[in-house]
Amino acid sequence: MNKQLSKKQRFNYFLMNLISFASIFLILGLIVFQLVQTSIYQTxxxxxxxLATDQKFIQHQLMQTKRMQGNSPQLGKFDTPPPNNFQQQVIxxxxxxxxxxxxxxxxxxxDFQNLQLSTDNLEKIRSVQTKDSNDRSLQFRSITLPVENQEEVAYIQLLVNTDPIKGTVEQFKQIxxxxxxxxxxxxxxxSYFLSKWFMKPIMVSWKKQQEFVENASHELRTPLTIIQAKLEKLFTKPNHTILEESETIALSLDEVQRLSQLTSDLLLLARSDSNSLTLEKEPVKINDFLNTVLLPYQELAVAEDKTFIIDLGEEQQLSFDKKRIHQLMIILLDNALKYTAQGERITVFSTVKNNEWSIKISDTGIGITDEKKTAVFERFYRGEESRNRKTxxxxxxxxxxxxxxxxxxxxxxxxxxxxxxTTVILRFPVK
Incomplete structure (x- = not known):
């Protein structure tokens, strides 16, 4: 993936994350502000x-006004006015x-001399704004009620000053x-961090794919070149018999087999990357399974004048993918045989202990240096090109x-x- 495309993709991720977070924070902020404001004014x-439904309070206000004007008798004991609230006013x-x-x-x-009577929304609570004698703005929540059977009073307006509430809301808004x-x-x-983090697996996957294609092309080129050269050689000697060119044909077949194995391995790796491969686990008796895998290699080791020791523990039945574990053992045993000389020893040890199946494949061959122990599991890694070509x-x-x-x-x-x-140690959990 080129740098320009990578930067563009990363910018798209950054922009998408930023818009998402900004939208979430904005919506959440608006919801919180609206809920706080509504709950405060709701009180x-x-x-x-x-107060609007308290007839005793309203009658008291009307009678008090008449008394002040000299048109009403004194209040009785039952007409004691409610406690005075500086924030509440009656007009x-x-x-x-x-x-x-x-x-x-x-x-x-x-404070109310500039207030105008409005009869548009009777018996409904609304916000009212006016200015006092010092030209300061005052905020009220108000409800206006019509008054019946009264000569002079036509409407009674109840107001609650909301300036302290407004100050609290404004302060909360600023915060x-x-x-x-x-x-x-x-x-x-x-968003910047996430865009970088999102791009990381993409870049790793792209790099992995690019390396895979390059290495696969390189590995396929060698056997194909050998096969092509051998076939071209046959065309230069059209009168030769198969027996006379048996060595050339045998070498070509050998390369074809290597090419077939390489193709299968490459296909397996490609499928593993795409997670299209699944394990087919089944109950297997491990000692019977290992003996089936190990005995042919033991015979091969004896033929090559190498010592092959098998040490299996008590027979147990475990669940695993028989085909894949067989493939695993072949890979490790092939390496052990390839890199040990005549007279050297290969030991295979197996045991099940502490809910763990342990397999050790040891050889007395050339060994692997510490710095290469991790690298050998990388694809297409070869410590020594000439030695691996030979083997x-x-x-x-x-x-x-x-x-x-x-x-x-x-x-x-x-x-x-x-x-x-070198000793290869395998550990599998037993469930």
Whole structure:
């Protein structure tokens, strides 16, 4: 993937994440602000509704105004006025829109002298704004009720001052805006980080695919070149018999077989990358299974004048993919035989202990240096090009082996055999 395409894709991820986070924070902020504002004003509206339905309170206000005007007798004991609330005010209006209880309002009358009577939304709570004598803005929640059977008073208006509430809401709004800005900056940083994090597996996958194609092309080219050369050689000698060219034909067939095996391994790796391969686990008696796999290699080792020791523990039945574990053992045993000389020893040990199936394949061959123990599981890795060409390796076997072990939730480890050689340790959990 070229740098320009990579940057463009990363910018798209960044923009998508930023828009998502910004939208979430904005919507959440609006919801929180609306809920807080509604809940605060809801308390005020509840008090207004309670006063509007309190006939005793309303009658007291009307009678108090008449008394102040000399048109009503003294109040009885049952007409004791409710406690005075500085935030709550009552205004009595005439039909002409004049305030009738100027005396009761006292100094606060100047706060309402600019207030106009509105009869458009009777018996409904609404917001009212006016200015006091100092030209300061005042906020109220108000409800206006019509008054019947009264000569002068036509309407009674109940008001609750909401300036403290408005101040609280404004302060909360400022805090919320600051928090939104902070979270906005955090969302930018988080979007940048996530865009980089999202691109990482894509870049790794792209690099992996590119390396796979390059290495596969390189490995396929060698056997194809050999086969082509051998076939062209046959055309230069059209009169030769098959017997005379048997060596050339045998070498070509050998390369065809190697090419077929390489193609199968490459296909397996490609399928493992796409997660299209699944394990087919079944109950298997491990000692019978291992003997079937190991005996042919034991005979081959004897033929090559090598010692092959098999040490199997108590017979047990475990569940695993028989085909894949067989393939795993062949890869490891092939390597053990390839890199041991005549007179050297190969030992295979198997045991089930502490809910773990352990297999150790040890040899006294050339060994592997510490810096190469991790690298050998990489695809197409070969420590020595000439040696692997000689033994027919392509550097794919141990990569496949590690994939098989990982799919079984196991572990594979390389250690040194004392005094020389390599030991492969396999550990599989027993469920």
């Amino acid at each position: 005020v509206d509840h008090d207004l509704e309670k 009595l209006w005439s039909k002409e829109g004049e305030i009738l209880n100027e005396t009761e309002l006292g100094s606060r009358f100047y 919320l805006i600051i928090c939104m800005i902070i979270f906005g900056l955090l969302s930018i940083a988080l 027919g390796g392509y550097g794919i076997g141990l990569a496949i082996a590690k994939w098989i072990v990982d799919e079984h939730q196991g572990k594979i480890e390389l250690t040194d055999t004392i005094p020389k050689g």
